[in-house]
Amino acid sequence: MGTSEPRLDLLCIGEPMVEFNGQPDGTFLYGFGGDVSNVAVAASRQGARAAIATRTGTDSFGDDLEALWGRESVATDYVVRDAQAPTGIYFVRHGEGGHRFEYRRAGSAASFLSPDNIPLEAVRVARCIHYSGISQAISESARAACDAAVAEAARCGVLVSYDPNLRVSLWPLETARECTRRAARTADIFLPGYDDAVELTGLTDAEAIIGYYLDLGAKLVALTLGADGALIGGSHGVERVMPHPVNAVDASGAGDCFDGAFLARILAGDKPMDAARYAVSAAALSVTGYGAIAPIPSEQAVREFMSA
Secondary structure, eight states: OOOSSSSEEEEESOOOEEEEEEESSSSSSEEEOOOHHHHHHHHHHOOEEEEEEEEEEHHHHHHHHHHHHTTTEEEEEEEEESSOOOEEEEEEEEEETTTEEEEETTTGGGOOOOOGGGGGHHTTTEEEEEEEEEHHHHHHHHHHHHHHHHHHHHHHHHHHEEOOOOOOTTHHHHHHHHHHHHHHOSSEEEOBBBHHHHHHHOOHHHHHHHHHHHHHHHHHHEOGGGGEEEEETTTTEEEEEEEOOOOOSOTTTHHHHHHHHHHHHHTTTHHHHHHEEEEHHHHHHTTTTSSTTTOOOOOOHHHHHHHH
16 A cells, blocks of 8 residues: 555554453353454444554464454555464453453564554555554553654644553553653544543543643543543533443443544544544444444444434
């Protein structure tokens, strides 16, 4: 994909993974995850032209991810296959307290992501790049890759989207706080979840959290509130998007679905509140099935849900 070809809407940078999702009968459902991969698929299902920049192993899990992206029309021009490191996997188990994750990602191919894996033309042909706290936290070289992409995006006038997606098992909380503050200063679109934002800011009031990140420099903040909808803040002020009650069975990946749907609609020209209403609807549908990827709805399904 060169600069003479049609521009991408969205380039996602970070870590894809294979998922084993615990079922009520004790078996595990095979699927896919990794926050930025989820975002790319969600955006693509809403009609955006998405791509992913990452590393996977040359193992069967890496093959399966390549096949997934092919089915989902997510471009893989910037995926490096690593013969020396495996593709990361994780397990999801469900209980009365919600879902919990167990990861097998140490030494994964994605953790060796570096600035060399982010061709600058990949950033230049995108309208928006998206990365996350996980993209930064998996390794210092991956963090440097994100920094290089953000710097090039700023130079070329490409939008930058960021989700803190806090994982204290990957890096110290203070490091996460500092990196998130830096990310907010350069973010055109900042996409925190409420629980992560509370840990990162020490604030509990949702509007105060919005104000905190806007004051740092983020231009548009969409704070997801789980079953309570979302709060959107920017130059238009702060407004709430009400939730859609659904029969939720698995919330894993719901925030990523929101991110991908929100970005797709912003890039399609929607105003922030319209994009947020759409994204809240998409995220609500995504929690009605198991897995991070499989339940992500199509644009048609979201439109039908909103009209109903």
